[in-house]
Amino acid sequence: MAKSSLLGLDAMLFDPAGADFDDVMQARIWGLGHELQNLPWVLEAVPGMNNLTVVFDALALRPAEVAEAIEALWRRQEPFTAQGRLVEAPTIYGGDVGEDLAELARRAGISVEEAVRRHADPSYSVAAVGAMPGFVYLSGLHPSLAWPRLGTPRASAPAGAVIIGGAQTGIMPITAPTGWRLIGHSSLRLFDADGDEPALLRPGDRLKFTVQDILA
């Protein structure tokens, strides 16, 4: 059931998510975000994973009106057909950065080569951008590669680290702590603060990992 809740004084979290991530619902979330972004009282409408954060002008509209407006749009919201770009992420699997690759293969009961093939095979959908500058939440990970996050996050993973957390995969845009597993390193630069659009990828774009090498 669709649900709106306040996220502080100026933000509303709209969260229609079910138990599992749903790509069709995500395409509706993108559409809802685009429509809301054009409204004068919306400062920002930012897709999460099957949810949307709407930062609104608290002097213009009250929370109940905001929730009502979002939910009215949602009821008739069609999935947004993204004219997404396909971006390639050249990746070296394993090695110093990808220290968890061998364990990933062992858990899945497959060879390292097969684990890499399953990871590099899909064209992933950029579901959402956030958390860190330019970071993308990708959907489409092969279920056999899903791996729960670490109980205690590691202190630091380098920018470019290719990571798996739960049923999601991604690339670290900056050097930062993470609870996700490290399986490789990509040279793709996800963020450029001086660019016209600072994040390389937008929701609806697609990303494909290309195998440069597999290191033991």
Add this chain to the structure above:
Amino acid sequence: MIEVLRSGALNTIQDLGRSAMMRWGVGRGGAMDPLALRVGNLLVGNPPGEAGIEVAIFPFQLRFDAACAFAVTGAARASLDGIGLPPNWAAPAEPGQVLTLEPVAQGVFAYVCFGGGVDAPVVLGGRGTDLKSGLGGIDGKPLARGQTLKLRAPPARSAMPTHGIGLSAAALSEARSTTDPPCLRFIPAAEWDEFPDEAAERFVSNPWTVGRQVNRQGYRLEGLELRRAGGRDLLSHGIVPGVIQVPPDGRPIIQMVEANTCGGYPKLGVVIDVDLALLAQRRSGQTVTFRGVGWEEAMAARRGLERQLRGIETALRLMSGRNGSPPRTA
């Protein structure tokens, strides 16, 4: 120009942060105690959002290479060429004079503002340093010893205060809790109702101790453990500074200004902006309490703070007029 003589890894150029950059994964950032920065700017005749220096590592020391008005606000004891200055004080500095900030018993962050504001490139709508992301400020880095800073628009000499000018602590505390420990107001968030009544009751009826893990991204709290009663696992969603997250270990984390823009832990609520700075100024081992409020009360608190700042601005204009400076215009 200003030369940094002594500094530390957490002293940075800060303003009031970035807005509407969440879509790129870039958070608000800015001063941990925005009220202190705004007051510092008003004291030197700047608009409230000019960039200044946030000081968290002491002693901090700088030398003025040219005449300049400056103000020191927040948690520090300041001296100019060894002569102590009162708290929340602005004064003119002459070329060659040295400003030193020493720590005080209460508080964490102090601010140095300069007439004209610190010159740093505007990156994604702000001059403030985002240490986590390495952007803003000067090359996204903390201030280092030997570094020189330029001012954006050094004001004419005639516009500077000829004497010191200051504000009493009372003038700054009106809109915020003055109890000890401070009481932080929060607006309940999505998972508030999924915590059993007894957990909600524990959260608001017990003092919470600021843990050892504190930085511009978040403050860990220690006290009782809060367990959520069931509820689904959350998918990643937008979060903002002030969010009170409860990870599986039951110990709350308050997201601060440099927080990630997405998270997945259950949320009890969001500390209102007016009070988040009170938490920022608490040290490891000190306590805070919480009180849930509705949106109306949070809005009234914000309006109260803005009213108070306008009052301060008016008072300063009148005082600087008495000092013989031309009246400042906003």
